[in-house]
Ligand SMILES: NC(=O)NCCC(=O)O
Ligand SMILES: [Zn+2]
């Protein structure tokens with residue numbers, strides 16, 4: 479049955495106007511004033527915003543990590559995402575050295591199929607480059623539609639790849655139209671600092687932060703940016719936490735490097751002192767890179783305001799405090815890294831960003847949805863409100879007041895890092911391809927309704943490509 483959303487304030491990354499939206503077969507087929515359609519179900523959005531559904535470019539659902547598996551899988555994680563206004567997630571498909579990429583992709587499909595309530599896609603981790611990987615990559619990108627490749631510069635002996643692997647991944651990505659993503663920290667130095675701390679008897683959660691200083695996040699970010707410049711390729715830096723990394727991204731962008739940066743709600747809202755909480759509560763706030771001293775928060779907000787950082791990921795990677803985080807009692811290096819943010823990403827950005835005058839409504843939509851759609855090959859099917867696009871929509875009450883709490887959240891985890899935070903704004907109704915997933919704040923979706931989305935290849939935004947750098951005929955390392 480057709481649906482007609484009436485009288486909402488439609489907001490995209492560029493516009494903001496009153497209008498109605500007609501939806502047929504999951505697609506937006508009309509936008510205008512006073513639309514009429516006899517057989518359509520009317521959805522009243524008077525006094526509410528209508529936003530494109532959020533796109534979360536950074537999730538880890540059902541992921542084995544740190545000797546355990548994340549508390550949220552594709553069912554609980556996507557239900558929570560939908561409650562929070564997100565209608566697409568892009569999850570990281572882990573790979574194993576010496577094993578085919580296709581095997582890992584298959585494993586990730588099995589995790590998601592029949593469970594996801596909203597649409598999803600995958601980024602592909604690259605742990606090594608060898609003949610098998612080189613042979614498989616083109617079909618991963620062009621046939622499987624997995625057009626972003628993730629390289630970890632940290633987690634030594636677990637996920638970490640060396641600089642040669644990163645450089646070759648950048649070259650391959652350029653050749654085949656993929657976007658390379660990096661976790662930018664210097665894993666070798668961190669390994670040394672952790673060993674030194676533990677030998678000195680420093681075992682509490684705060685030492686997780688103190689053994690991962692911002693200086694080496696900046697160093698790794700700068701190194702990745704320079705390798706990108708050398709390869710004349712494209713880079714997206716995940717979970718940027720600090721001034722040093724923002725500086726490196728800004729400088730590289732000013733040199734014309736095609737580089738993008740993401741931050742996360744936790745780095746905007748929480749600081750390093752949370753890791754000092756008594757009775758091992760600090761473990762709830764163990765992320766890598768870690769929470770930073772407070773002044774970095776304003777740097778990150780400014781970077782979103784000015785466009786030096788462009789997206790907000792949740793880095794959803796939830797572990798229960800009791801039974802999972804406590805694997806690291808007596809040894810901070812064994813605390814599973816990560817936290818639950820998939821549900822609150824969208825509303826925190828609205829409340830703290832738009833509500834506090836740091837970003838405009840259009841910037842909000844760009845950061846929470848449109849920019850990720852463009853960078854990751856989903857636009858214009860997703861990430862905006864346009865005729866012909868998927869009806870992934872959020873009807874949002876911009877005046878609702880509420881308090882974030884584990885008592886009321888929908889993530890499958892026993893704490894919320896933003897417990898007690900008072901925010902303004904709440905998703906009321908959420909649609910995925912025209913079907914209600916959340917209706918009047920109630921879940922009405924169905925596990926398995928979410929579809930895997932094959933994504934388009936990376937399209938460079940030409941203004942950021944350095945005209946002084948010329949590609950070789952093979953698309954390889956540049957001549958300057
Ligand atoms: N960020 C984090 O602490 N956990 C998830 C894995 C990653 O993104 O590095
Ligand atoms: Zn990471």
Ligand SMILES: [Zn+2]
Nearest residue numbers: 536538793795
């Ligand atoms: Zn992550």
